Amino acid sequence: MIRSAIExxxxxxxxxxxPRLVACAGVVALLxxxxxxxxxxxxxxxxxxxxxxGILSLFGETVTVDGNTVQTGRFGISVVTACTGLFLTGLFxxxxxxxxxxxxxxxxxxxxxxxxxxxxxxxxxxxxYYVGVHLPGWLDTVxxxxxxxxxxxxxxxxxxxxxxxxxxxHREATR
Amino acid sequence: MRPKLARTVVRxxxxxxxxxxxxxxxxxxxxxxxxxxxATLARPVLRAVxxxxxxxxxxxxxxxxxxxxxxxxxxxxxxxxxxxxxxAVVLLVALFAATPGLGVRRRVARTVAGLGLLxxxxxxxxxxxxxxxxxxxxxxxxxxxxxxxxxxxxxAPILIWVVLTAGAWKRVLAxxxxxxxxxxxxxxxxxxxxxx
Numbered sequence: 001m002i003r004s005a006i007e008x009x010x011x012x013x014x015x016x017x018x019p020r021l022v023a024c025a026g027v028v029a030l031l032x033x034x035x036x037x038x039x040x041x042x043x044x045x046x047x048x049x050x051x052x053x054g055i056l057s058l059f060g061e062t063v064t065v066d067g068n069t070v071q072t073g074r075f076g077i078s079v080v081t082a083c084t085g086l087f088l089t090g091l092f093x094x095x096x097x098x099x100x101x102x103x104x105x106x107x108x109x110x111x112x113x114x115x116x117x118x119x120x121x122x123x124x125x126x127x128x129y130y131v132g133v134h135l136p137g138w139l140d141t142v143x144x145x146x147x148x149x150x151x152x153x154x155x156x157x158x159x160x161x162x163x164x165x166x167x168x169x170h171r172e173a174t175r
Numbered sequence: 176m177r178p179k180l181a182r183t184v185v186r187x188x189x190x191x192x193x194x195x196x197x198x199x200x201x202x203x204x205x206x207x208x209x210x211x212x213x214a215t216l217a218r219p220v221l222r223a224v225x226x227x228x229x230x231x232x233x234x235x236x237x238x239x240x241x242x243x244x245x246x247x248x249x250x251x252x253x254x255x256x257x258x259x260x261x262x263a264v265v266l267l268v269a270l271f272a273a274t275p276g277l278g279v280r281r282r283v284a285r286t287v288a289g290l291g292l293l294x295x296x297x298x299x300x301x302x303x304x305x306x307x308x309x310x311x312x313x314x315x316x317x318x319x320x321x322x323x324x325x326x327x328x329x330x331a332p333i334l335i336w337v338v339l340t341a342g343a344w345k346r347v348l349a350x351x352x353x354x355x356x357x358x359x360x361x362x363x364x365x366x367x368x369x370x371x
Contacts (some may be wrong), residue, residue: 156333
């Protein structure tokens with residue numbers, strides 16, 4: 001009797017945790033499948049290249065976008081899988097799924113993360129173009145150190161702000 | 176959004192950026208020693224997983240050359256890893272430095288533990304990626320494994336940091352919730368002068 005009373009909350013915890021773990025594993029599997037699907041990756045890389053090219057055009061550059069390559073007379077950038085922010089978006093989604101909130105909050109969180117990281121990534125690509133044009137000696141440092149670390153910490157900040165808001169709402173909703 | 180949480184997050188981002196910039200300046204001086212350490216630890220692991228052992232690691236400054244023995248006294252280049260391969264060390268230290276709510280001793284202890292874990296993961300990454308390059312050259316389909324290893328390499332500093340600082344962040348989020356409760360829950364306290 002006592003044992004069953006102790007075990008009940010534990011069982012409830014496991015029951016609550018299991019779908020989240022399955023969903024996290026699903027995101028990891030999706031990431032691996034997506035990164036290996038050449039067609040899907042080309043489409044994502046092409047989308048980033050087109051958006052980046054469009055923004056550079058707004059800044060007065062004469063841009064040619066060919067597949068995943070953005071080229072001007074001054075400099076060119078290629079958007080490869082690592083440049084799409086796919087892995088970081090996946091990690092962000094896993095962090096959102098793992099956090100104890102309702103489904104709606106999670107969907108909002110994933111939307112905020114995917115949207116926010118997409119925008120940040122486009123800013124990164126545009127800035128890298130200008131670094132390549134004006135400070136080519138700094139390109140590797142800005143590309144691989146500054147932006148890589150910057151995106152990670154901004155993703156963490158975004159998650160913390162989301163978790164701080166959604167955790168409270170969830171508590172209120174489940175009270 | 177709770178102001179206290181927003182302040183904490185902004186402070187976290189600013190400290191992270193400052194520490195990252197400071198450490199990035201020093202990284203070129205530390206990178207050769209770290210690269211040598213990874214290569215030294217990876218050699219016996221490669222000897223253990225390869226039969227016969229065909230890989231030669233050559234740490235030159237902050238670059239790591241990987242070669243394959245292709246005949247008597249002959250080696251062929253496989254891949255050269257650049258100085259940015261292990262930059263996660265700096266990232267991890269900056270994350271620990273910026274984490275709120277850790278005392279000095281706890282912060283140092285966790286940073287050291289985190290760096291130890293990261294070193295192990297970097298050795299594992301190096302060995303796995305070299306073996307996967309061989310597998311691809313042999314015509315085996317290992318694309319999924321390559322992606323998985325790449326994701327792990329990218330996520331390693333974040334995962335280590337999350338595991339070692341989850342308690343501190345739980346306290347920060349709990350304090351933020353308490354602030355929210357103070358600010359909104361009591362119908363009496365609210366109008367009189369609650370914060371939030």
